[in-house]
Amino acid sequence: MNLHSLLARRTEDAGPVRVGVLGAGKFSSMFLTQAVNTPGIHVVGVADLSTDRARAALDRTGWPAERYAAASFQEALRTGGTHVTDSADDLIDVPGLEVVLEITGNPIAGAYHADRAIDAGRHVVMVNVEADCMVGPVLAEKARKAGVVYTMAYGDQPALISELVDWCRTVGFDVVAAGKGTKYLPEYNQSTPDTVWDYYGFTEEQLATGDFNPKMFNSFLDGTKSAIEMAAVSNATGLLPQEEGLFFPPVDVDDLATALRPRELGGTLSRRGTVEVISSLNRDGSALARDLRWGVYVTFEARTDYAAQCFAEYGVRTDPTGRYGSLYRPYHMIGLELGVSVASAVVRGEATGAAQAFYGDVVSVAKRDLKAGEVLDGEGGYMVFGKLAPAPASLASRALPMGLAHGVKLTRDVAAGAVLSSDDVAVDESLTAVRLRRELESGVLAVSG
Structure with a gap:
């Protein structure tokens, strides 16, 4: 509760935290608009393959042009300004840089950048959940050995869900389920970048701002992003995925404690101690009265009769037994809140959630019949969507992780609805992401329960 004062003290004693931002998309823009007015953070550099896009992001988020006009990193360090570059490697190597924010959204690039940053002695805030759910346990262990922090954003x-789980366990409740809300119908699994805006209903004016990437938003819609985020939560908290993955039941916030409990008690879960994403839409497409589309939740059980009695005495909304309760946060503010991870890593040496072991994975499922010779287009595209699976099941079937389902050529046909195998594609084994994934598959025990 004193993170702000700790950051202020650190700034007074040693200057602001020196941060490098990799990627200049929507999440980065949300962080930048906060960082421009945060004395405790010095954005030394922003790296993006398009320097014009990076400068445009700084401009529209309130940065005066002179603040990001530094001609070099040396000038940025000397003047407190920001240098824009197209080289993530050069930014990672800046002397004295403390924190790297990996916000590219590309799992191959993200794994490489995080690996390099840890080698360079930088704390890593892994906004890139696509990379984290694929190789996070390996990167987190490498960071621990290197004495730096590897953290969720x-x-x-995922970080906010992990925080709720940590709260539950710290105060002594038994965690039953944790997750988030989203807009979901089963038909969305086949959505493509051509159909995504029809489902979302964004206006032409909104789309014209340049912040809306159709593949990224399609990943939110087709279930892939939900699977990715729940795999990351599973690996960070030890909550085991259900064998069937995610069911996306429509659940009103007032019904969390009743719906998000085991089926034998009348709930929707096939196991307790798991992750689940709830839909803001009923299966007929109608909206719930009080949905949790933008928020996160945890459901928990009182371990004693007295604790259950206290629920009743203090107005806790419970299931009919009075033993199951819930807590939720109705919103998450994405990059606007990212400074918490930056400060926590530097002044406390603590992660705001990080992978502990390999509990959950995201497997690639064909959206349509795929033919040998085609090149997969990855997350949010036309060809595959991601599905959550327990890590042991993924390993047993040699499933192709979603993070590797981009830019690889199919070596044989795959039927619509089938889970792709690593044997169905030709993967470049020289990539850092592939090396780390192989290390995870061979060196880290996938935990079952």
């Missing part, structure tokens, strides 16, 4: 839902 506060403000993004």
